[in-house]
Amino acid sequence: MLCSDGKKKLSFCGSIKDGDLVIVYEKRDVMKAVKVCETSVLQNRFGVFKHSDWIGKPFGSKVLSNKGGFVYLLAPTPELWTLVLSHRTQILYIADISFLITYLEIVPGSLVLESGTGSGSLTTSLARAVAPTGHVYTFDFHQQRAASAREDFQSTGVGSVVTVGVRDIQGEGFPDEYSGLADSVFLDLPQPWLAILSAGKMLKQDGTLCSFSPCIEQVQRTCEALKSNFRDIRTFEVLLRTFEVHEGKMDSCQGNEGLSVGSPPCKRRQRSSEGSTVQDSSSSPTIKARPCADARGHTGYLTFSRLKCLS
């Protein structure tokens, strides 16, 4: 997933090899991560796909099944990974992830502490942000979950910049060896206020902290705990509204030919030669956008703060 050196960078546009991780794309919400293995097959509602047919094709290719069905094979990115990973816990999604990485000012070379690891959705994006010279130390108190996360990080190719530890951060705090070394700390814990003191010890001066909590009561207690050693304490909620786009006729009152969805492709050429659309706007298809009916209404509150500078 990471382009950790000049040579590997080209693998992005290069071809699919035996052992690669690919994202099999059926449609927007139907995707799956598959490890390419010369002898195996992928079976889905479109038929049987032989991995051996995939090898040598560029990422982004459309591949066919025995029945003529097709899927696309994409190179993994943290965004795609978030959509396909196996949920062992509630995970963070792109709006929160992207915002908190910018807000924590995480850049290549940063040392980041995270707890808990959970399903590793955020960790993968943190890894991308700190690579190639930084590192993410992530902790989960659940032995098995930590082990699964470790395996995932190897298979997605971020293993070199992520270390998974088994530790109860609320109970024990972060390990002393990172004392004063962390650029940023991220907490996704049921009782984050218990880890604030330790997080403060880990951070460099002016280092950034973010705590993610679904409930406002958690935020309340966390903010109280932050008051003594942190400044710039700010709490946000970030959400996304998505849109659907349709092409259809906008009939003026008299016409009654019914709305056609999915217009003939020739219409596209007309539109690009601009001006032709203006004339009979009553019957020509128009492109319309509206918000999708369903949306994620709440994920969690993000509380940010910076360690006070005392020396």
Added chain:
Amino acid sequence: MSQNNIQSNSIQNPRVTWEGCSVLLDINDGDRLVFARLTAGSTLKIGSKNFSLRPLIGCPFGSSFQIENGTEGLCLCRFVPSTEVDNNDQEKGGSQIMEECRDNRAIVDNNEAQTLTSGDIDEMRRQGVKGDEIIEALIANSATYEKKTTFSQEKYRIKKQKKYAPRVLLRRPSARSICEAYFKKYPHRIGFLRVDALSLLLSLANVTANSDILLVDMVGGLLTGAVAERLGAGTGYVCNTYLGSTPYPVEIVRTFNFDNEICKRIVRAPLRDLCLEQTGTSEIIDASNAELNGQTSSINMEEMSLPSNHEAVDSETIISPQSKMGKPPKAGEKASEEAIKSWKENGFSSLIIAAPDADAWSLAKDLLPLLSYSAPFAIYHQYLQPLATCMHNLQQGKMAIGLQISEPWLREYQVLPSRTHPLMQMSAFGGYILSGTKICSSS
């Protein structure tokens, strides 16, 4: 560009200021935000007086300053906050507010509550009384202070502190702080790109070290700087492309404290050079280009005067042997033929367009072919319709999959004991983003 010149010791994240570095000064908790360059001669105007910024050189980012009476008169002095939580404060916090029985029934707005006159205060100032002491005097002489609720007492104190003992917080310029400062002060200069929308662009376009990112930055250089910050000093490039012969201005890049290694990674190339079949850049070099690139337009926020010689900035860093005439590389040089050749062969690893006034589809149809297969892209626009049309055309042309238009929504909260609620004012609009992944259409 195949060389791997990552320097593990390159410090991208300096924590202490130096002479010539760019800083963001936050005066009175965000009331005023000023970008400045720390030189011996630079000053900051607070009230009616100019204060030298020299005391800020060599201080950690995140430290605070207050005006104090020094040996040479009034000057900015480091102010270290206490960590020990005010025990009073702590205890008051939860319990007392619950039991708050005071209210505003006894407060009469007749302007007679304060017995100190402005003449008295001026006199105190002339005698060199500290700001904090003036505040205490104001409180002692206020007939209504004791009748106020704890919350409004605090508000009163903060209001007086801002006036009589203003504080300056030294912030590090980063994509976050620069975006927030511009969004607050001059949103039109950055195409109303809110920090959450900027963050989404960076994630959706998979910006990471060692990748080659193609940009159309018509938001003053904020996007270029934010991408370069994520790219670091590896082998990747952020390549700014433009229509015609004049690059879009990217002066915000200079607000970031990028070292030479990162500046070298920020390049520009006209679209025609990237699209031309033959290798080699077009020979047309117009004078306006060179001028634009060389010009040292200062980013003036508020009345701040910036010393615009950025040689001062670069003098700290090592002069690269490649640079001509011993001058360190500037951000936004013309892309080398070698780099352009490599992009033609391999494609860019992703694309971000932030062109508030351009048509999304006409840019996308020219730029998407320059990407490698499976490359993600993200297009920002203030209006929905151009993105809807672009999305439709990409779908019809089978150029991309995973297409989605999203609109970020960001709400900040006031969190206080028993007084938690969303802020009364919020930004209602953060723009729209169309994202997707380019596919290989040849099969």
